[in-house]
Amino acid sequence: MDKKRRDFLKIAGATTLAGLGGPAVVERLVSGTSPAQAKAAHGAETHGVVSEHEKENAPTGRRLGMVVDLRQLKKHPELMEKIVHACHAQHNVPHFPNKKDEIKWIWRTEFDKAFTEHSHYHKDKLTIANDVLVFCNHCDEPPCVKACPTRATFKTKDGIVAMDYHRCIGCRFCMAACPYGSRSFNWRDPRAGLDMNRINRHFPTRMRGVVEKCNFCAELVGLGKLPKCVEVCGSTRAMIFGDLNDPDSEIRKVLKDNFTIQRKPSLGTHPSVFYIV
Amino acid sequence: MYDGGKIIPGLIIFVLFITFPVWYNRGNAGAVPQPELPKKFKECVLPYADMRAEHMQLLNRWRDQVLRTGDWGFDVKIGDTMYQKSLMNTCMQCHTSKKKFCDRCHTYASVKPYCWDCHIAPVE
Numbered sequence: 001m002d003k004k005r006r007d008f009l010k011i012a013g014a015t016t017l018a019g020l021g022g023p024a025v026v027e028r029l030v031s032g033t034s035p036a037q038a039k040a041a042h043g044a045e046t047h048g049v050v051s052e053h054e055k056e057n058a059p060t061g062r063r064l065g066m067v068v069d070l071r072q073l074k075k076h077p078e079l080m081e082k083i084v085h086a087c088h089a090q091h092n093v094p095h096f097p098n099k100k101d102e103i104k105w106i107w108r109t110e111f112d113k114a115f116t117e118h119s120h121y122h123k124d125k126l127t128i129a130n131d132v133l134v135f136c137n138h139c140d141e142p143p144c145v146k147a148c149p150t151r152a153t154f155k156t157k158d159g160i161v162a163m164d165y166h167r168c169i170g171c172r173f174c175m176a177a178c179p180y181g182s183r184s185f186n187w188r189d190p191r192a193g194l195d196m197n198r199i200n201r202h203f204p205t206r207m208r209g210v211v212e213k214c215n216f217c218a219e220l221v222g223l224g225k226l227p228k229c230v231e232v233c234g235s236t237r238a239m240i241f242g243d244l245n246d247p248d249s250e251i252r253k254v255l256k257d258n259f260t261i262q263r264k265p266s267l268g269t270h271p272s273v274f275y276i277v
Numbered sequence: 278m279y280d281g282g283k284i285i286p287g288l289i290i291f292v293l294f295i296t297f298p299v300w301y302n303r304g305n306a307g308a309v310p311q312p313e314l315p316k317k318f319k320e321c322v323l324p325y326a327d328m329r330a331e332h333m334q335l336l337n338r339w340r341d342q343v344l345r346t347g348d349w350g351f352d353v354k355i356g357d358t359m360y361q362k363s364l365m366n367t368c369m370q371c372h373t374s375k376k377k378f379c380d381r382c383h384t385y386a387s388v389k390p391y392c393w394d395c396h397i398a399p400v401e
Contacts, residue, residue: 154345156345156347157346157347158347160347162344162347164340164344164345165395166340166344199397201365201397202365202366203365204365204395204396204397205395205397206395207391207394207395218347218349219349222343222347222348222349222350223349223350
């Protein structure tokens, strides 16, 4: 064994080169593309996912949505309270006076709280004076569904972001994920906040420790009826419900004829609820 | 064995003591629960024996079909009538008493299903 220092350095150098360059060469051979091409392809793919136009061109299945006509709600000031009450009565939503325990499926809020991305500098009188009706947006890309560890919340084939309370473990990840505050947690036994003699006996209550929210009246829509809030609006047509993927639906016609806005569109959740201001 | 005279009778007494429930109740299964069946209706979703053995799987299946698949329609045939897949809106419409129907067996078998934490039992 008379290894010279010169030989040792040669071998050490070659090994270092092989160690650094080898994986890169192998990777390129396996994928069959140069890094520049791979990056371009990936970029195009990402673009395709984000692009709103491509989404509109290739709809799959039903996507139920709602248009809220705030002009009509301003014209009928008593209507909002009626809608909230009808929804909460239909779904046995409890009432707790303490704000911390509050459960809400649909509620009224100020314009600048609902539409945080819009400019509120020198707002007009009418907008300041009138509330907005807000509820679950039944997003096309719902962040709550991604956050749920048990798949208790999920998107149905009709595009409704639904809850399966049997599976909810009450971790409240979905509440943290929802940018609209559409979800409420049952800190207390909801039956304590309900008049059990006057509840809707065709729809369950919830139990303590689960998260709840608007279900787009899946129990009525599933039977071919309209959601309760839309039914209450009646001839005022303050809320219009329908399939956003059906080009002949009433909701698509309303969307075509009116300028509408959505809540926090920049977040990429693709809300299915639109507002005519 | 040292002290065998004490250990062996002690063991026998111990074994007799811990098996007390077995030999005291031998040949006697206790009062068999008698759930009260609806008087007006004779047929259920499945034959009697299947309902008794598998009603919990049936309810789970219905739950998944309704909530997960969005299959809310009236597609359960009992006799000549179509019903929804629903505990509150179908089962409990015939079995009008939770106490006299559900609870009698569940209490006997010491099972505590959590259905009624959310679902609303009929007024009794």
